[in-house]
Amino acid sequence: MTSAPIEKQNIGNGKSNKRKYMLESLSSKLFLFCALLSVLSLLLIVGFVFYRGSHPFIAGGYSFFDFIFGVDWVPSEDKFGIFPMIVASIYATIGALIIGVPIGLFTAIFLSEIAPKRVRKIISPAVQLLAGIPSVLYGVFGLAIIVPFLQNYLGLVKGQSLLAVILVLAIMMLPTIVTVAETAIRAVPKTYREGSLALGASEIGTIFKVVVPAAKSGIMAAIVLGLGRAIGETMAVILVAGNSLITPTSLTDSVRPLTTNIALEMGYAAGVHQEMLFATGIVLFSFILILNFVLAKISARGAN
Amino acid sequence: MSLMKQSEGTAKINVKDLNLYYGDKQALFDVSLNIEEKKVTALIGPSGCGKSTFLRTLNRMNDLIDGVKINGDIVIDNEDIYKSSDVIKLRTKIGMVFQKPNLFPMSIYDNVAYGPRAQGIKNKKVLNEIVEESLRGAAIWDEVKDRLKSSALGLSGGQQQRVCIARAIAMKPDIILMDEPTSALDPISTLKVEELIAQLKKEYTIVIVTHNMQQAARVSDKTAFFLNGEIVEYDVTNNVFSNPKDQRTEDYVTGRFG
Ligand SMILES: Nc1ncnc2c1ncn2[C@@H]1O[C@H](COP(=O)(O)OP(=O)(O)O)[C@@H](O)[C@H]1O
């Protein structure tokens, strides 16, 4: 076959370029708009929550100190103290970390360092699927399985308790911790492992003395992200917490963390009561903000 | 056969009919050679010919790779290393230095003390002695003695590679394997490492892979020329470079390799 000689001609075509430039500037504006939308939402939400939440302290003569450290929450008697809820939130989060972090880390180490490919192909998707389960289903699971279990085996009058919250939150933070930590461990250069093994270290010794320390900042990020998930969780917690307004002194106490307080009462609250729920939101938001700050610090250090 | 006659010193490592497969792909073909004690043996050859693969069979680093099959015998100090199951003991007897410096992200001290600690040595005084002795042995003590507690990754590439050598000799091995130890270094650092190798061979049996033929000529006593997973020629270094027996060796060492 002979191909016809290609006529030499400029491929560019003068008149369509104007449209290209217009499209270009239009699309860059569209991108900018989309990007600004999330900033705008953030400002709106935060601004609204802060505006409403700070009102009673600025204009209503309520003491912020009494709000944070008061132990009574009785809206009908004009008593708004959230100390028990702050304590419940902190205990629940720390408890979930104590259980979730070791399990999550060992899972991540197992998946990235030890598991044969076939095993990994089963466990990895399972962990990722765990992340996709709607949180209300975790609550239902907690209510149907964990709560009765605690009731029967620990002899609690009411299985809904701090311990139930901790267990549910620990399971919920697992996928976050596992996925982020696994990625961090996988990113540790193979040459570190070889160097350690060539020095006569065992495989387990290599993992704990070289690989995990080298992935330290990624693992810290995993923990902080898991923590964020736990502290902000609402739906699952409502179902298993019991929601009593006491400062918890034992794992078996029924508790009401910050998130559930807002969710339970916002529906019918009005006036100062409603504003105090917004103020509860401010406290919760401050926790999250501190966490994000810590996370940013960690990843900045990891980048060095 | 002619290979055997060449060996004058005592053989430290005897390799016989070694074949290695990555899955279905064969990478080493009937490799046989005796490596002499307290000599430097250089492995040369074009890239992909199996030099690293061969080197890594000597301390069983290929065990880490899925699907590797090995047959043949490697006898070190009268022990067939693939018949004995104590890999850790083998690797404490054989130090390894890699192509790129691979110090751990910890202090210089902790890097050098890593191997002894993994063997259960905890006594501070003993560790201090080992660290100093090893860093002196690797001719880097004077450069790092004031910063032992700072991160090893702050050193230059050449310094890091010498600390890697210190880390390897901290185990008091008999044998040191080096896989292109200077390929990532500048000429001056390269020279320092070569001088160090000349020092080390008084005490250690050294096997070094290098793509740099001048380096092989400078540092080694014997040279093995690898091609496509086979040993084409193994002889006293001088002979390999000035009087090769095989045409392919001659083509390679004179740079006429195509
Ligand atoms: N992990 C591996 N898996 C499969 N093939 C490999 C692996 N490592 C090396 N090879 C192959 O084995 C041959 C020898 O490689 P290598 O020993 O690294 O050569 P050299 O060090 O001489 O450059 C090459 O063809 C290479 O592609």
Ligand SMILES: [Mg+2]
């Ligand atoms: Mg190589």
